[in-house]
Amino acid sequence: MIDRRALLAAVPALAACDRFASAQDAPISAPPLKSVSPAPFGTCIQAGHIDDPAWVALARANVSQLTPEWEMKMEYIAADGLNAPYRFDRTDRIVDFAQANGMAVHGHTLIWYSQGGDLVAGLSGAEFDRVFDDYVATVAGHYRGKVRSWDVVNEPITDDGEGMRDCHWSREYGADGYVLRAFEKAKAADPEAVLFLNDYNLENTPRKGAEFLRLVERLLKAGCPLEGIGTQAHLDIEIPPGQITSFIREAARFGLPIHVSELDASLRSEGRIDLRSDRERLAQQTGRVRELAVAFADLPERQRFAFSIWGLRDTDSWLRQGDKDDGKDSPLPFTASGAANPMAAAIASGFQA
Numbered sequence: 001m002i003d004r005r006a007l008l009a010a011v012p013a014l015a016a017c018d019r020f021a022s023a024q025d026a027p028i029s030a031p032p033l034k035s036v037s038p039a040p041f042g043t044c045i046q047a048g049h050i051d052d053p054a055w056v057a058l059a060r061a062n063v064s065q066l067t068p069e070w071e072m073k074m075e076y077i078a079a080d081g082l083n084a085p086y087r088f089d090r091t092d093r094i095v096d097f098a099q100a101n102g103m104a105v106h107g108h109t110l111i112w113y114s115q116g117g118d119l120v121a122g123l124s125g126a127e128f129d130r131v132f133d134d135y136v137a138t139v140a141g142h143y144r145g146k147v148r149s150w151d152v153v154n155e156p157i158t159d160d161g162e163g164m165r166d167c168h169w170s171r172e173y174g175a176d177g178y179v180l181r182a183f184e185k186a187k188a189a190d191p192e193a194v195l196f197l198n199d200y201n202l203e204n205t206p207r208k209g210a211e212f213l214r215l216v217e218r219l220l221k222a223g224c225p226l227e228g229i230g231t232q233a234h235l236d237i238e239i240p241p242g243q244i245t246s247f248i249r250e251a252a253r254f255g256l257p258i259h260v261s262e263l264d265a266s267l268r269s270e271g272r273i274d275l276r277s278d279r280e281r282l283a284q285q286t287g288r289v290r291e292l293a294v295a296f297a298d299l300p301e302r303q304r305f306a307f308s309i310w311g312l313r314d315t316d317s318w319l320r321q322g323d324k325d326d327g328k329d330s331p332l333p334f335t336a337s338g339a340a341n342p343m344a345a346a347i348a349s350g351f352q353a
């Protein structure tokens, strides 16, 4: 596989044409995002962020809602297994921080295909029911009155959009059955929270978006207490203009609140040869992000639930963690030092269009 950066290095003339560095240096001006957002403006948070004064200042200025990035998932809450108390310490801290700062909390996430397999390995029937039902009831019950909403089920659709994912939950309760059961148990545990179904690539992969909406339709017909649609919006900046708007409009036809739940937009083109300049790539990113903000702002007011980014600063992003990070991607609205990226201006401009 040819690395794009290696290719650019080998073509000095092309690299010299790239004026992204000067564009990046020019200060970008963007208003505090929560002040222009037509709905609560959110970010994900890890408990450790509360100890970072620069993060806290940026969050106070820009956001009015928080989604725990991973400490409210099974991987943390049930990390000690079923014979130990659930761990609520870190998310309790996040909830206290939110309350002290007048921010709402969006719960994320109760049932996810990618987690909990270890907890139910070898179980079936009544034992399986006990683990599943107890987890949803205890966790949603613990945060009753403290969260505005929940991603009850996360990422139920396969990547190719062919149908429902096969997982430990679906093998016990059926493809739609585990989703129905999770929503019913969550509703019983916290009747006031708005209950969401959440997934990714819904705008990037139209086939997957359509399959997700077919699931929404089936669930509603079955009487499921599904009350909101979460579209993560980890955007592929290369999708054609209009595709994001089409998905948001299609999703809106159910009349349910819509949460743009995890927006980020990587500038990388993974492993593909790409001769575009960084400037062109940035224009694609801001174009698609602005389109999403416009489409969201165009929704009827009662359907604008919240608009959340998956991190404030580029360096906070899950896309910037690990060995493969080259330190260059800029998938979020703020730089490492908290200055606005072009993406912040694109969001504000879309909201104000």
Ligand code: 9MR
Pocket (backbone or CB within 6 Å): 069, 070, 073, 075, 154, 200, 232, 262, 318
């Ligand atoms: O950004 C999250 C990362 O810190 C966690 O390690 C990971 C596993 O819990 O989840 C990441 O967030 C994911 C989110 O929960 C669901 N949609 C995709 C997000 C990025 O992978």
